[in-house]
Amino acid sequence: xxxxxxxxTGGDHQLRVSKIRSGTVIDHVxxxxxxxxxxxxxxxxxxxxxxxxxxxxPSDRLARKDIxxxxxxxxxxxxxDVLSLIAPESTINIVRDYDVIEKHRVDRPxxxxxxxxxxxSECITTGDEPVTSTFDxxxxxxxxxxxxxxxxxxxxxxxxx
Amino acid sequence: MRHDHLITSKQLxxxxxxxxxxxxxxxxxxPSAVADRHANxxxxxxxxxxxxxxxxxxxxxxxxxxxxxxxMGSIESSSVKKGETLADTVRxxxxxxxxxxxxxxxxGAATMASEFVDVPLLNAGDGAGHHPTQxxxxxxxxxxxxxxxxxxxxxxxxxxxxxxxxxxAHALTNFDARQHFISPESLQLPRExxxxxxxxxxxxxxxxxxxxxxxLPSLDVLYVTRIQRERFPDESEYQKVAxxxxxxxxxxxAAADDLTVMHPLPRxxxxxxxxxxxxxxxxxxxxxxxxxxxxxxLDLLLADGGDLDE
Numbered sequence: 001x002x003x004x005x006x007x008x009t010g011g012d013h014q015l016r017v018s019k020i021r022s023g024t025v026i027d028h029v030x031x032x033x034x035x036x037x038x039x040x041x042x043x044x045x046x047x048x049x050x051x052x053x054x055x056x057x058p059s060d061r062l063a064r065k066d067i068x069x070x071x072x073x074x075x076x077x078x079x080x081d082v083l084s085l086i087a088p089e090s091t092i093n094i095v096r097d098y099d100v101i102e103k104h105r106v107d108r109p110x111x112x113x114x115x116x117x118x119x120x121s122e123c124i125t126t127g128d129e130p131v132t133s134t135f136d137x138x139x140x141x142x143x144x145x146x147x148x149x150x151x152x153x154x155x156x157x158x159x160x161x
Numbered sequence: 162m163r164h165d166h167l168i169t170s171k172q173l174x175x176x177x178x179x180x181x182x183x184x185x186x187x188x189x190x191x192p193s194a195v196a197d198r199h200a201n202x203x204x205x206x207x208x209x210x211x212x213x214x215x216x217x218x219x220x221x222x223x224x225x226x227x228x229x230x231x232x233m234g235s236i237e238s239s240s241v242k243k244g245e246t247l248a249d250t251v252r253x254x255x256x257x258x259x260x261x262x263x264x265x266x267x268x269g270a271a272t273m274a275s276e277f278v279d280v281p282l283l284n285a286g287d288g289a290g291h292h293p294t295q296x297x298x299x300x301x302x303x304x305x306x307x308x309x310x311x312x313x314x315x316x317x318x319x320x321x322x323x324x325x326x327x328x329x330a331h332a333l334t335n336f337d338a339r340q341h342f343i344s345p346e347s348l349q350l351p352r353e354x355x356x357x358x359x360x361x362x363x364x365x366x367x368x369x370x371x372x373x374x375x376x377l378p379s380l381d382v383l384y385v386t387r388i389q390r391e392r393f394p395d396e397s398e399y400q401k402v403a404x405x406x407x408x409x410x411x412x413x414x415a416a417a418d419d420l421t422v423m424h425p426l427p428r429x430x431x432x433x434x435x436x437x438x439x440x441x442x443x444x445x446x447x448x449x450x451x452x453x454x455x456x457x458x459l460d461l462l463l464a465d466g467g468d469l470d471e
Contacts, residue, residue: 122288124269129246131273146269147290148353 018052023071025093025100026083031056031064036086036156038068040115041079049073062089081109085116085142086156111136111145116158123147133160166275166282167458170293170328171357175335182301184457185450195226195456199463202228205258207250208285209236209265214426215285215295218451219262219459226456231257248277255280260463263287281462289322289351295425296328298454299384302447306421307381309336315376317343318386318406318431320350325425326386327354334361341376342369345402348388372405377415383408384423385431409433413441423447 029037034053043049050071059065080092084106094102114132118125125133125146134145141152151158188195204223208216220230233254241250247270254261255278263271264285271284271291286292303309314333320326320342330350333340340358342350349369350358358367370376377383388406393399407430413420424432424444436442 120268122266122268124247124265124267124273124287127246127267128244129273130248131276143353144269146272147288148268150353150356 018069019098020050020052020069020071020095021098022096023050023069023073023094024075025095026068026070026075026087027065027091027093028059028062029066029068029087029090030062031059031066033087033156034066034068036159037066037083037090039159040082040086040156041075043070043073077104078109080104081107082112082115084108085112085137086159108137112142115160116142116155117160118144118147118149119151119158120144120147120149123149165279165462166271166284167293167462168271168275168282168284169291170296170332171291173293173332173335178297178300178332178335181297181454181457181461182304184461185297185301185454188456188460189450189453192225192453192456195460197227198460199223200227202226202260202463203258204228204230204459205254205261206230206232207254207261207263207265208233209241209247209263209270210286212264212285214448214451215264215292216262218448219283219285219294219455221452222455222459225452226459228259247274251278251282260459283458283462286324288324289327290324291328292324293328293332294455294458295325295451296332297458298447298450299325299329299423299425300332301450301454302423302443303382303421305446305450306443307419309338312336312338312381313341313379314338314382314384315341315343315373315380316384316386317373319348319389320344320386321348322389323386326384327351329384330354330358330367334358340367341380342367343371343373343376343406344369345388345405346371347393347398347402373408373412374415377412378417380416380420382421382423383416385428386425387427387429387431390429403430407431407433408436410435410439413439416441 026037034055045051052069054067056064074094075092083090090106092104093100111134113134116135117133123144123146125131135142136145141150142155143150206216206219223230251261251274260281262283262285263274266288268288268290270287275282284291284293316326330340388403390399420441421443422436422441426444426448
């Protein structure tokens with residue numbers, strides 16, 4: 001299996017996002033969400049990660065999609081699952097020596113911890129308490145496990161960066 | 162089912178609720194039988210918001226069980242003023258007391274605090290969230306006056322910020338109760354509460370209204386809450402709705418003769434004083450019921466780590 005990084009339409013756009021030797025390719029991310037994907041994974045390049053990002057490239061399935069490639073790091077299942085909150089259609093390719101050795105779709109986790117900030121300013125988690133934000137994942141959104149606020153849209157804006 | 166803490170009425174089954182109400186009825190009938198039951202027990206009162214009835218009824222309940230209370234006192238004189246976190250406060254007071262009662266202005270405060278303590282913690286109101294011990298005395302009063310099955314209840318007023326309403330609505334889904342919510346559009350139930358009520362398999366459903374008239378004749382119970390003037394950004398907006406949510410004898414002419422009128426108190430002008438002396442008025446009994454109900458809750462939670470199905 002070749003490491004094509006999700007270049008489903010072929011052609012020169014594959015070249016815009018270089019192949020990686022080993023690591024993770026997150027493909028079929030909804031157009032414009034690539035930076036949020038990195039934020040939700042806590043990847044900001046400060047650890048020296050080698051990143052390649054393609055944004056708004058043509059896609060048969062999504063019309064426009066983003067692609068994120070992380071060199072030298074294989075995402076854990078927990079990390080993959082949390083992507084479902086903002087990139088439910090994404091696929092995850094684990095690459096070793098330029099070959100895709102595993103291909104996953106994301107599954108919605110039951111809860112996410114320490115990833116999102118509660119938008120309710122009256123929630124106990126928004127103060128100075130030593131508490132980790134926790135959200136239960138609903139079919140159509142997320143819910144704060146403390147104040148119970150439900151968020152259905154704009155979840156990416158809650159990412160705790 | 163075991164409960165180490167009482168955080169929300171959502172955690173309670175019908176059996177849990179009936180256990181508490183039955184115990185409260187036993188205590189109500191013969192308070193002297195439990196006068197020494199919890200001697201040497203200390204209840205820690207942590208009230209980060211003003212409270213009269215809830216705080217005093219917990220204090221009374223603990224003392225009538227033979228125990229005593231330790232009180233954090235006012236916020237101004239406590240370590241909170243120095244910037245201490247709630248998590249630290251409850252961990253310190255846990256060392257002094259056998260159980261804790263917490264009122265706090267932030268939603269989710271009781272949930273968080275319960276994660277830091279091993280002694281039973283009772284939520285006495287967390288912002289606009291929940292107030293489960295109020296709900297238990299509300300249910301006790303409803304059961305005494307109208308029964309809890311085949312019940313039609315109207316809940317009217319500030320449903321958005323009214324934590325007593327949120328807790329009561331959740332608890333009533335355990336019973337065969339038709340719930341009508343009456344409020345101005347701006348003070349409707351939070352969508353989170355509506356979501357939960359619709360998730361409930363047991364309740365026969367809820368309906369929302371803007372006027373009382375359309376449902377009043379069908380009601381067994383009318384639960385009134387104060388429209389919180391301070392919540393309105395514009396005084397004229399408050400004036401538009403305030404009058405519509407007041408009831409007087411003329412209003413009740415359309416009600417059933419055995420309608421029970423309740424209110425968690427304090428009231429301002431939602432219920433005219435002329436109703437106080439009628440058979441409809443249950444709100445002062447409702448307040449008095451806080452003591453036996455909280456005695457029952459404390460008794461059950463303090464017994465062997467808190468098994469409500471004892």
